[in-house]
Amino acid sequence: xxxxxxxxxxxxxxxxxxxxxxxxxxxxxxxxxxxxxxxxxxxxxxxxxxxxxxxxxxxxxxxxxxxxxxxxxxxxxxxxxxxxxxxxxxxxxxxxxxxxxxxxxxxxxxxxxxxxxxxxxxxxxxxxxxxxxxxxxxxxxxxxxxxxxxxxxxxxxxxxxxxxxxxxxxxxxxxxxxxxxxxxxxxxxxxxxxxxxxxxxxxxxxxxxxxxxxxxxxxxxxxxxxxxxxxxxxxxxxxxxxxxxxxxxxxxxxxxxxxxxxxxxxxxxxxxxxxxxxxxxxxxxxxxxxxxxxxxxxxxxxxxxxxxxxxxxxxxxxxxxxxxxxxxxxxxxxxxxxxxxxxxxxxxxxxxxxxxxxxxxxxxxxxxxxxxxxxxxxxxxxxxxxxxxxxxxxxxxxxxxxxxxxxxxxxxxxxxxxxxxxxxxxxxxxxxxxxxxxxxxxxxxxxxxxxxxxx
Ligand code: FAD
Numbered sequence: 001x002x003x004x005x006x007x008x009x010x011x012x013x014x015x016x017x018x019x020x021x022x023x024x025x026x027x028x029x030x031x032x033x034x035x036x037x038x039x040x041x042x043x044x045x046x047x048x049x050x051x052x053x054x055x056x057x058x059x060x061x062x063x064x065x066x067x068x069x070x071x072x073x074x075x076x077x078x079x080x081x082x083x084x085x086x087x088x089x090x091x092x093x094x095x096x097x098x099x100x101x102x103x104x105x106x107x108x109x110x111x112x113x114x115x116x117x118x119x120x121x122x123x124x125x126x127x128x129x130x131x132x133x134x135x136x137x138x139x140x141x142x143x144x145x146x147x148x149x150x151x152x153x154x155x156x157x158x159x160x161x162x163x164x165x166x167x168x169x170x171x172x173x174x175x176x177x178x179x180x181x182x183x184x185x186x187x188x189x190x191x192x193x194x195x196x197x198x199x200x201x202x203x204x205x206x207x208x209x210x211x212x213x214x215x216x217x218x219x220x221x222x223x224x225x226x227x228x229x230x231x232x233x234x235x236x237x238x239x240x241x242x243x244x245x246x247x248x249x250x251x252x253x254x255x256x257x258x259x260x261x262x263x264x265x266x267x268x269x270x271x272x273x274x275x276x277x278x279x280x281x282x283x284x285x286x287x288x289x290x291x292x293x294x295x296x297x298x299x300x301x302x303x304x305x306x307x308x309x310x311x312x313x314x315x316x317x318x319x320x321x322x323x324x325x326x327x328x329x330x331x332x333x334x335x336x337x338x339x340x341x342x343x344x345x346x347x348x349x350x351x352x353x354x355x356x357x358x359x360x361x362x363x364x365x366x367x368x369x370x371x372x373x374x375x376x377x378x379x380x381x382x383x384x385x386x387x388x389x390x391x392x393x394x395x396x397x398x399x400x401x402x403x404x405x406x407x408x409x410x411x412x413x414x415x416x417x418x419x420x421x422x423x424x425x426x427x428x429x430x431x432x433x434x435x436x437x438x439x440x441x442x443x444x445x446x447x448x449x450x451x452x453x454x455x
Pocket of ligand 1: 009010011012013014015034035036037043044045046047048081082083084114115116117135136137164252255285286287288303304305306307308334
């Protein structure tokens, strides 16, 4: 009997989650993974903490090596192999072995595209100078860390105030004790937050001594002896020994697009609830693939490790002949900047307005624990709810230790389609070291009820 041959492009969160699920259901199939970098199953999310020096060595970020996949699960992984073309109808891919330069084709019965996303790099002058890093793979994290060890930079400029920018600014300012400037051309940091909550995050960034320059676009870099020496902006020049680019990511979907597969929002690969694409022999999962927004019901793309792992699991079960589906996601995300935690889920006011929804919102300031209990920290919660129906639409949190993870209550309520009233009625746990008798999320809910209709 001819063995089924299943190929996977990309050997990180989505690709290797899928590979494991396929193996469970298909003990005899050939499962072969092609991965461009030198690592499999690494935690890209841990890169800021490795660059900071909080985690070492870098191998601690690797969950499973290619050898372990081979020995424990009989999954064949070829690292430093780049897939350069897909022929879905012919059931073939073209592979370029990066170390030997050899080019060959491999054939498949089923194919998973799990190529992730790549950092956006603007075409500005001087961007090729040493000391400028866009963090995407573990290898780029290792290079950034080596640069710090070799050159001991004193002033870092972080371009882009999103999650990665915030985490890298933390690594430099709070852990490495470097002078940090955070630059963003938009008038606020963290664009997935509403301006009022983003302002709290901006204040938190400034309060630890980081210089925050908002509304100021990057125009280029100058270098000395090949190493970056300053960042040029619309308003002037900022001296820099090291630069991190955190300008967001784009899905790696060009292989799929060139192969004729349908694309969706932001050029992510169109995928259904089982992660199947527009071709019956091809699946897509992770940062390269689309899903649905659970609140808006619209096609949605988000690059998050949580989502990539779930998509990979569903793709693997589907490809293995099982039954699984991912209804959608909420864009639930969190980050930390020194002592401040931030989190969001569902729709912001900005997104609700874009969808033409009639909504109200509440913002409350409270404490992470009972006010009298040691370690109680300030915390802000914002909730957005639909007028008339009382449906909960989203939430955002900024606060001290223990604040961010509360976003999961809001995410669970959103996934269950709850109203603000349902959220207020939830039987959540309480003791002074953890909360007040009313959880902060429910206090925000009670405030919101006054606007959306309720007691
Ligand atoms: P990737 O992890 O990007 O893996 C795709 C793989 O495919 C790559 O290894 C790439 O080398 C390979 N590949 C691409 N093209 C080809 C090709 N043509 N041939 C062969 N191989 C190819 N998410 C969170 O939820 N929380 C966090 O705190 C968080 N922090 C992050 C911090 C940083 C610095 C970064 C960079 C990301 C962070 N993320 C976080 C996002 C998270 O890491 C990604 O969403 C997740 O890794 C996506 O998994 P993936 O498998 O879809 O893609």
